[in-house]
Amino acid sequence: MNTPNPSLSTEPCAVRRRPILLTAYLTFLIIANAAATGLYILKPAAISNELAKLPEWVFPVFIGVGLLNIICGIALFGWRKLGFWGLAASAIAVLLINLQIGLGLTTALGRSSGLGELCAVGILYGVLRLGKGTDGWSQLT
Numbered sequence: 001m002n003t004p005n006p007s008l009s010t011e012p013c014a015v016r017r018r019p020i021l022l023t024a025y026l027t028f029l030i031i032a033n034a035a036a037t038g039l040y041i042l043k044p045a046a047i048s049n050e051l052a053k054l055p056e057w058v059f060p061v062f063i064g065v066g067l068l069n070i071i072c073g074i075a076l077f078g079w080r081k082l083g084f085w086g087l088a089a090s091a092i093a094v095l096l097i098n099l100q101i102g103l104g105l106t107t108a109l110g111r112s113s114g115l116g117e118l119c120a121v122g123i124l125y126g127v128l129r130l131g132k133g134t135d136g137w138s139q140l141t
Contacts, residue, residue: 016079022136025127029087029120030073037066055101062097065090081140087124091117 039047040063048054068090075083094117128136 016139017134018139019127019131019134019136021130022127025124026073026076029124030070033066033069033073037063037070040066058097058101062094065094076140079140084121084124084128084140088121091121 040059044059047059069087072083072086072090075086095115125137128140130136
């Protein structure tokens, strides 16, 4: 008894097309988060001195947020909508942490700016919506 195997179908799969601007922005987000995470790992004392003696618990939290952002960026490359929501949640978390430790919406050097992360998520949403019928948002699962 030969029954056809649906996983071996010869029908073409729907091809997802990522706009070049989306690719560039996702690449930028991953590199920027990797660089910021590296700074928090390698230079916590220098960052703490420049930003009015940050509490020690902030560094592991920001390192975790940076790693989460990298994972979410990679998930977006894999067309996962969860990556977008993870980036949005981490931006809100950074904003709340900054307010908790007294940095406000922005910092003196622009590092770990809660407002900046929210803007980055807004820009990402806009870039995901570019295009007619082939926008990135409609291709996310």
